[in-house]
Amino acid sequence: MEEPCELCLAIDEDYRVIERTDHSFxxxxxxxxxxxxxxxxxxxxxxxxKDLSMEESKDLFEMVSRYKDKILKISNEEPTLHMNFERHGTQRHIHCHLLPTKGGFRDLVSAHEGIPRWGVVSKEEMEKLRDEFSRDN
Ligand SMILES: [Zn+2]
Incomplete structure (x- = not known):
């Protein structure tokens, strides 16, 4: 039997759940x-x-919209939305990441622990990358 999904189980974790509706949390x-x-x-x-019903999609994005306003209100920073897609996130149960950012996606990535701030790519590095991506294999 498959392990229960961590995010499915999280709905019962009162210390983490801010809101539950019929279709979203x-x-x-x-x-x-x-x-x-x-x-x-x-x-x-x-x-x-793509497997969300119309009702689930509506409920989910209404919640995103409500919390986007709350983030703006309590943090005074721009709310940013990222959605993981199947196999692209750490969890496979789809979820939207909603968080405040001052400087958009780059600052967001830089804020992640252990990830250094992105610099400007030099011409030499670009050349190397072009070569790498141009190779057939
Ligand atoms: Zn799940």
């Missing part, structure tokens, strides 16, 4: 990239956003 991120990092996800274990 909002969680405080366990390993936040930044303070006030939230996860908004469907209650149903859905692996691909």
């Amino acid at each position: 909002c969680l405080i991120a366990l390993s936040p990239i930044k303070a006030k990092h939230l996860l908004i996800l469907p209650r149903r274990h859905v692996l691909d956003w």
Whole structure:
């Protein structure tokens, strides 16, 4: 039998859940990239956003919209939304990452622990990359 999904189980974790609706719930991120990092996800274990029903999609994005306003209000930073897609995230149960950022995606990545701030790519590095991506194998 398959292991129960960590995100499915999280709906019962009262210390993490901010809100539950019929189809969605909002969680405080366990390993936040930044303070006030939230996860908004469907209650149903859905692996691909394309499998959400119209009702689930509506409920999910209404919740995203509500929390986007709350983030703006309490952090005074721009809310940023990232959605993981099947196989691209650490969890396979789809979820939206909603969090405040001052400088967009680059600052967000830089804020993640252990990831150095991105610099400007030199011409030499670009040449090397072009070669690497141009190779057939
Ligand atoms: Zn799940």
